[in-house]
Amino acid sequence: MTIQRPLDELTIADAHAAFQSGEFTAEDLVVAYLDRIERIDRTGPALNSLISVSDTAVDQARRLDRELADTGKLTGPLHGIPVVVKDQIETADLPTTFGSIASGEFRPDRDATAIAKLRQAGAIILGKTTLPDFATSWFSTSSRSGVTKNPYDLARDPGGSSSGTAAAVAAGLALVGVGEDTGGSIRLPASFCGLVGLRVTPGLISRAGMSSLVKPQDTAGPMTRTVADAARMLDVMVGYDPADEYTAAAVVAGSGSSYAQSLAGASLAGVRIGVLRQAFPDGTDPDGARVAETVEAALTSLRGAGAELVEVTIDDLDEQVGFTSLYTTRSQADMDEFVSARPAAGIPSMRFLIDTGQYHEKLDLLEAIVAGPQDPQDDPEYVRRVLAQSAFQRQVLGVMAQNSIDVVVFPDAKLPAPTRHDIFADRWTCLTYPTNTVIASQLLFPAITLPAGQTSDGLPVGLELMAAPYAEHELLRLAAAAEAALPARRAPVL
Incomplete structure (x- = not known):
């Protein structure tokens, strides 16, 4: 059956309603996405967003359709939902490459815990998506x-x-997706592509089976077109996992109500939002000015929906962000621990990639990581950096408390998406690009990016909402209210 409605704005609730009404089946949906992948990703615009595509997805969808026909019930909260997954998260039925040419066709023995949870909820893993080598850009x-x-x-x-x-x-090649975020790797691309991207408090989602970058900061998370879909995915993905000691965080977070249910009655009336103008673009830069203009319009919309905007300041923000960065101190040890536990992948260490030249030439962060210590304690500043992170957290929580702030907002980046020419001409490198996403990451705070609108030349701009640790229910509720107040997301024309 041909699906008559547009796929690029379909939601989980829409798909489930269609399955139950007989409008279309899970098999119809999978086939439609596979067709779009062929027409948009492999040919036509050739987005090149997928590394591999499942050859069993149609069979999985047929099985789910039979179960629905037999029982009259959906098998789980993600029944028949096609999901694409960042290829640093292990899948047993598809190669996991970590974005590296050196990984061959490595297939792990089992799914990452987060993937197993998605499958148990009825999701269909449609394919694995591109990323820079080991997520280092x-x-x-x-x-x-x-x-x-x-x-x-x-x-x-x-x-x-x-x-x-x-x-x-963003292009409607799958209904929802899974990313990973250490310093902003969910939120920055979500902001550039007009999506909702959620970073949770580290430990709420198991990292077992997901390659590390900075272990205390790493987390998987949803990348979706709506806040409601992000909440539905989060309900499935969270929870304690004995294979990841950091998921003891689930005990602190508690079970409580579902994240999706927390969106009911979302409103900005009486909500106090801290506006962090230190993170806003330089208005004298034409690109930055376009981002600033879009963000200011978004703030006006939030105020019009009942929010109270309060200007806040974080002392020595840039200095604290710089000093609490652990990439060149800790990453090499965490990354080497991960790959050394997977000898079948053929990558004994990050230094091996550098020494053999098996990495992309524009990965200045990977080069800087390998140039750093193999043991983080060999950095004489390591203990001071970790202690500074705790002090940074206390300061920002204090600012929120003193101003009775529910969330802090700022643009995810000070510039719109760069051109490939700017990247390859070294106008921007990973170590120089002005992203603000590292703020929440290095605070170990949850944050969500929402489409704030588009610049005058049609580029998406993301507005980040940052909350206190373990405040995901409140963060998602406020994000849903903000989403309703902001300009509606516009799908790309392809």
């Missing part, structure tokens, strides 16, 4: 897949490191 540059195109402007980058997930979901 704000851009899509990968030794495995080359570059991925931004569906809103094919000459521009979709952002990284969850590049392919962002491009695929």
Whole structure:
């Protein structure tokens, strides 16, 4: 059956209603997405967002359709929902490449815990998406897949490191996607591609089976077109996992009501939003000015919906963000621990990639990581950096308390998506690109990006909402209210 409605704005609730009414089946939906992948990702605009595509997805969908026909019930909260997954998260039925040319056709023995949870909920893993080698860039540059195109402007980058997930979901090649976020790798590409991207408090979602970058900061998370879909995915993905000691965080977060249910009655009336203008673009830069204009219009919309905007300041923000960064201190140890536990992948260490030249030439962060210590304690500043992170957290929580702030807002990046020319001409590198997503990451706070609107030349701009640790229910509720007040997301024209 041919699906008559547009796929690029379909939601989980829409799909489930269609399955139950007989409008279309899970098999119809999978086939329709596979057709779009062929027409948009492999040919036509050739977004290059997927590394591999499942050859069993149609069979999985048929099985789910039979179960629905037999029982009259959906098998789970994600029954028949096609999902694309960033290829640093392990899947037993598809190769997991970590974006690296050196990984061959490595197939792990089992799914990552987060993937197993999605499958148990009825989701269909449609394919694995592009990323820079081992998630070490704000851009899509990968030794495995080359570059991925931004569906809103094919000459521009979709952002990284969850590049392919962002491009695929934005272009309607899957209903929802999974990314990973250490310093902003969900939120930055989501902002460049007009999506909702959620970073949770680290530990709410198991990282077992997901390659590390900075272990205390790493987390998987949803990348979707709506807040409601992000909440539905989060309900499935969270929980304690003995294979990841950091998921003890689930005990602190508690069970409580579902995240999806917390969206009911969402409103901005009486909500106090802290506006962090230190993170706003330089208005004298033409690109920055376009971002600032879009964000200011979004703030006006939030105020019109009943929110009270309060200007807030974080002392020495840039200095604290710089000093609490652990990439060049800790990443090499965490990354090497991960790959050394997977000898079948053929990558003994990050230094091996550098020494053999098996990495993309534009990965300055990977080079900087390997140039750093193999043991983080060999950095004489390591203990001070970790202690500074705790002090940074206390300061920002204090600012929120003193001002009775519910969330803090700022643009995800000070510039719109860069062109490939700017990246390859070294106008921007990973270490110099002005992203604000590292703020929440290095605070270990949850944050969500929402489409704030588009610049005058049609590029999406993301507005980030940052909350206190374990405040995901409130964060999602406020995000849903903000989403309703902001300009509606516009799908790319492809």
